[in-house]
Amino acid sequence: MSSSAAKSTALRKRRVLPGLGLSLGYSLTVVTLLLLIPLAACFAKAATLTPSQFWAAAWSERAQAAYFVTFICSFVAAIIDTFLGLILAWVLVRYDFYGKRFIDSLIDLPFALPTAVAGLVYANLYTKNGWFGQWLVPWGIEVSFTRLGIIVVLVFVGLPFVVRTVQPLLETLDNDLEDASELLGATRWQTLSMVIFPAIQPALLTGFALTFARAIGEFGSVVFISGNKQYKTEIAPFLIVSRLEEYAYAEATAVAVVLIVISLILLLIINGLERWNRRYD
Amino acid sequence: MxxxxxxxxxxxxxxxxxxxxxxxxxxxxxxxxxxxxxxxVFCIAFSAGIEMFIQKALVDHDSRHAMWMTFWVTLISVTINIFFGVALAWAVARFKFPGRTLLISMVDLPFAISPVAVGLMFMLLFGRQGFFGGWLDEWGIEIVFSTPGLILATTFVTLPFIARELIPVMEAIGPDEELAAITLGASGWQMFWMITIPNIRWALLYGIILCTARAMGEFGAVSVLSGKIAGLTETMPLRIDKLFNEHDEQGAFAIAAILTLFSLITLAAKALMEHWVLASIKKPDADEL
Known part of the structure; x- marks a missing residue:
């Protein structure tokens, strides 16, 4: 029976391994039911609004303020994470020091720790009586319930991305290139900026984009520390939730569609960057 | 070297x-x-003594229920993800078909989409005014504000984790051993259980660990869908939120401490596995030398 099946089509002949139908069928079913239909529902709901209704909901003054807070805070947090991540990756790859492996493992904590826990702890650390707040608040640095607080917690949430994208690249970077650059008389700074930096730049960008994308959607950690004041510290995901609590589904959907479209664009950029990273493989 | x-x-x-x-x-x-x-986290959780911690975390009825809820939701969504991850990895790493790259990128969607938007999507589908709302009502099926909604949302959010670990590993291993098994007359399932699964077991375990950590901590999607009914649809992260808003600091930190402990265990397990895998890769080299 298997021999007749093998002969049946030219395509099958090349496919000696079994299970394409089952595995692909099952995966496609899950993807369709769980990903595509819900996503389609979101756009279908948005399509029930007239363009002016959609615009009014997605671009109200409160929504504009929420996008602004979301983007500015995510952007600043992603920039900070890029710098911190570069330092962490560099030190972890290049130097030996006490507790290196322990620190390397700890870097992943933001991925493993529930965001609600992160939000709860960070909110507590930076209040007036908190461990950090008691030093910062007297200097006039308010973190809890401000945009600075949102940035701080987003820096935590996104910390591992840049480290984990840059680290493998630094590990495989050829020492010979640096030796050559040095032998040809380059200063250390020239070697860094003209040999090493161009090599890790795509990974840095990818890490930045991943952090930024994650920060834009982040909800759990931010709600605890931001105080969610309209026009001041309300982020776009929170706006969706509060519209839902008012049973204003269409308005909530309009804001969500804006966020989803931005996330999709970022995902495309990240995919492109990753392909660019691997262009010499 | x-x-x-x-x-x-x-x-x-x-x-x-x-x-x-x-x-x-x-x-x-x-x-x-x-x-x-x-x-x-641990300092505040234990600041009023260990009895207080036990009282808040384990004796309190709603907190205990939240733990069960988290346990079941995590167990079921991780199980769905194991099947999905293995099936997708097999299809994508062993066969070429049109739309393959698109399928791989689509699985990354949950990484990009805000969890809150995920919750909203399921609300639009299964909520009372949703597309299937009336139909579900007729049959008396509750999804939104009930456990199935929490499971759906958690599964959506964690969908890429296991698949993303398995695909590169399967591609790197290549199909040779499986082809050999089939050529020597093994059935499809024999090949699967005796060649494929042993080959990917570390990556699978690694993916399960990451997936479990993410599933336990999911907050945004779940908070939209749960309705936050104490003792019924509250998971541990939602319970933290509720207690925080009620200014029950001890209670919130007691649950946070348990979740933190789990994430530290996750990190330790991850580090151990990396150590083992590295050791098992290095050994054959040493033998050859």
Missing amino acids: TEPAARGFSRSREPAWVKWLLIGAVYLIVTVLIVVPVVQ
């Missing part, structure tokens, strides 16, 4: 003060951002 002396020379080219400054910066970053918050 070059000999250690040469590596030592070429690795530390910066002046010593730059090196130590950077290492100091790393200690500072990790202490401020990661170590202090973790220590604080």
Whole structure:
């Protein structure tokens, strides 16, 4: 029976391994039911609004303020994470020091720790009586319930991305290139900026984009520390939730569609960057 | 690999003060951002004594229920993800078909979409005014504000985790051993259980660990869909939110401490596995030498 099946089509002949139908069928079913239909529902709901209704909901003054807070805070947090991540990756790859492996493992904590826990702890650390707040608040640095607080917690949430994208690249970077650059008389700074930096730049960008994308959607950690004041510290995901609590589904959907479209664009950029990273493989 | 002396020379080219400054910066970053918050969780959770912690975390009915809820939701969504991850990885890493790249990128969608938007999507589908709302009502099926909604949302959010670990590993291993098994007359399932699964077991376990950690901590999507009914649809992260808003600091931190403990165990398991896998890769090399 298997021999007749093998002969049946030219395509099958090349496919000696079994299970394409089952595995692909099952995966496609899950993807369709769980990903595509819900996503389609979101756009279908948005399509029930007239363009002016959609615009009014997605671009109200409160929504504009929420996008602004979301983007500015995510952007600043992603920039900070890029710098911190570069330092962490560099030190972890290049130097030996006490507790290196322990620190390397700890870097992943933001991925493993529930965001609600992160939000709860960070909110507590930076209040007036908190461990950090008691030093910062007297200097006039308010973190809890401000945009600075949102940035701080987003820096935590996104910390591992840049480290984990840059680290493998630094590990495989050829020492010979640096030796050559040095032998040809380059200063250390020239070697860094003209040999090493161009090599890790795509990974840095990818890490930045991943952090930024994650920060834009982040909800759990931010709600605890931001105080969610309209026009001041309300982020776009929170706006969706509060519209839902008012049973204003269409308005909530309009804001969500804006966020989803931005996330999709970022995902495309990240995919492109990753392909660019691997262009010499 | 070059000999250690040469590596030592070429690795530390910066002046010593730059090196130590950077290492100091790393200690500072990790202490401020990661170590202090973790220590604080346990300090506050146990600040009123261990009896208080047990009272808040284990005796309190709603908190105990939240733990069960988290346990079941995590168990079911991770199980769905194991089947999905293995099936997708097999299809994508062993066959070429049109739309393959698109399928791989689509599985990354949950990484990009805000969890809150995910919750909203299921609300639009299964909520009372949703597309299937009336139909579900007729049959008396509750999804939104009930356990199935929590499971759906958690599964959506964690969908890429296991698949993403398995695909590159399966591609790297290649199909040779499986082809050999089939050629020697093994059935499809024999090949699967005796070749494929043993080959990917570490990556699978790794993916399960990451997936479990993410599923336990999911907050945004779940908070939209649960309705936050204490003792019914509250998971542990939602319970933290509720207690925080009720200014029950001890209660919130008691649950946070349990979740933090789990994430530390996750990290330890991850580090151990990396250690084992590295060791098992290095061994054959040593034998050859």
